Amino acid sequence: MSTLLEQLHAQAGEFIGLRRDIHHHPELAFDEHRTSALVAAKLESWGYAVERGLGGTGVVGRLVRGKGKRRLGLRADMDALPIDEATGLAYASSHAGVMHACGHDGHTAMLLAAAHHLAERGRFDGTLNLIFQPAEEGGGGALRMMEDGLFDKYPCDAIFAMHNMPGLPQGRLALREGPAMASSDYATVTLAGIGGHGAMPHRTADPIVAAASIVMALQTVVSRNIDPLQMAVVTVGAIHAGKANNVIPQSAVLEISVRALDREVRGRLEERIKALVAAQAESFGIKAQIDWRPGYAVLVNAPEETAFAREVALELLGPERVTLQAPALPGSEDFAFMLERVPGSYLLIGNGEGDSHGACMVHNPGYDFNDDNVAIGSAYWVLLTERFLRD
Numbered sequence: 108m109s110t111l112l113e114q115l116h117a118q119a120g121e122f123i124g125l126r127r128d129i130h131h132h133p134e135l136a137f138d139e140h141r142t143s144a145l146v147a148a149k150l151e152s153w154g155y156a157v158e159r160g161l162g163g164t165g166v167v168g169r170l171v172r173g174k175g176k177r178r179l180g181l182r183a184d185m186d187a188l189p190i191d192e193a194t195g196l197a198y199a200s201s202h203a204g205v206m207h208a209c210g211h212d213g214h215t216a217m218l219l220a221a222a223h224h225l226a227e228r229g230r231f232d233g234t235l236n237l238i239f240q241p242a243e244e245g246g247g248g249a250l251r252m253m254e255d256g257l258f259d260k261y262p263c264d265a266i267f268a269m270h271n272m273p274g275l276p277q278g279r280l281a282l283r284e285g286p287a288m289a290s291s292d293y294a295t296v297t298l299a300g301i302g303g304h305g306a307m308p309h310r311t312a313d314p315i316v317a318a319a320s321i322v323m324a325l326q327t328v329v330s331r332n333i334d335p336l337q338m339a340v341v342t343v344g345a346i347h348a349g350k351a352n353n354v355i356p357q358s359a360v361l362e363i364s365v366r367a368l369d370r371e372v373r374g375r376l377e378e379r380i381k382a383l384v385a386a387q388a389e390s391f392g393i394k395a396q397i398d399w400r401p402g403y404a405v406l407v408n409a410p411e412e413t414a415f416a417r418e419v420a421l422e423l424l425g426p427e428r429v430t431l432q433a434p435a436l437p438g439s440e441d442f443a444f445m446l447e448r449v450p451g452s453y454l455l456i457g458n459g460e461g462d463s464h465g466a467c468m469v470h471n472p473g474y475d476f477n478d479d480n481v482a483i484g485s486a487y488w489v490l491l492t493e494r495f496l497r498d
């Protein structure tokens with residue numbers, strides 16, 4: 108497959124320039140106006156049928172070739188993060204406090220580079236849907252595009268997405284079948300007690316004692332209610348209560364973060380946390396209110412589509428540069444919502460390891476996407492498209 112890689116190497120310069128331009132003009136979730144306009148204009152100029160404004164600032168480009176019935180979806184994310192860039196690069200962010208610190212500039216550039224090649228000389232038969240989504244970083248842009256009819260207007264038989272990964276050798280592809288990234292849910296527990304004098308606790312209902320007891324009781328959810336072979340996290344990240352040593356406050360608030368790698372475990376965590384909070388609070392004569400906010404779902408890679416994605420990776424790079432079953436990650440990713448609707452697979456591309464600049468972790472102010480991945484990442488998308496939509 109060296110010829111395909113060579114072809115994408117030959118055009119990579121243009122897309123590295125585009126990547127740096129996007130990096131220089133980062134935009135936060137649902138504010139990706141310049142980026143999505145740029146994406147839409149490029150796709151249109153290459154002959155794609157383009158829809159703008161799906162899910163706010165999302166863009167879909169469709170290219171139909173031949174009479175094939177198969178429909179493929181490829182997704183990239185476009186949003187930046189509220190971070191002050193500290194890379195010192197010539198193309199560093201020109202927007203104070205906003206930075207492409209997760210490489211979504213690179214994901215966009217890789218998919219555009221593939222889009223260009225596929226329009227010019229892609230050999231496929233069927234429908235290609237390129238999905239550029241807003242607000243991956245906590246905003247749930249994938250869900251917003253789906254609520255706007257993404258898969259009703261652009262049905263897909265399978266969908267794929269790729270994220271860069273610092274610490275993994277540059278250009279290495281890592282796949283995983285099954286649960287690959289965690290769900291993340293949030294809960295705010297408000298404990299309403301009866302405040303009073305610290306010297307007369309018997310005339311109060313102390314929310315601080317109740318809060319302390321709840322924090323300890325919550326530790327038993329993972330250790331006693333969840334299968335020891337399953338991953339689960341319950342973290343109380345904040346406690347807010349009281350101001351003075353001799354005043355028992357009226358209320359206390361707990362902020363809880365909950366993660367799981369399995370849909371059933373996720374449900375069990377919610378059920379047990381709610382039950383424990385209610386029972387514990389009641390035992391202290393305290394009223395508890397729990398505001399449960401579901402975040403991203405567990406990201407589950409489908410077996411058949413992952414097997415296919417592995418074959419494409421092996422064909423492009425050979426076994427030395429492909430990890431067939433990578434470990435799961437405790438982070439979250441809203442492509443999970445798309446995978447709940449359409450089977451597919453989410454893979455990683457190594458951003459660099461050791462003391463290379465590509466090894467700096469995402470969400471760090473010193474991070475930068477590795478431009479050497481533009482050719483490999485786009486070649487992967489081209490080959491995957493040509494294999495999935497075989498003519």
Ligand SMILES: [Zn+2]
Pocket residue numbers: 208209244469470
């Ligand atoms: Zn991120």
Ligand SMILES: [Zn+2]
Pocket residue numbers: 209210211243270
């Ligand atoms: Zn990201």
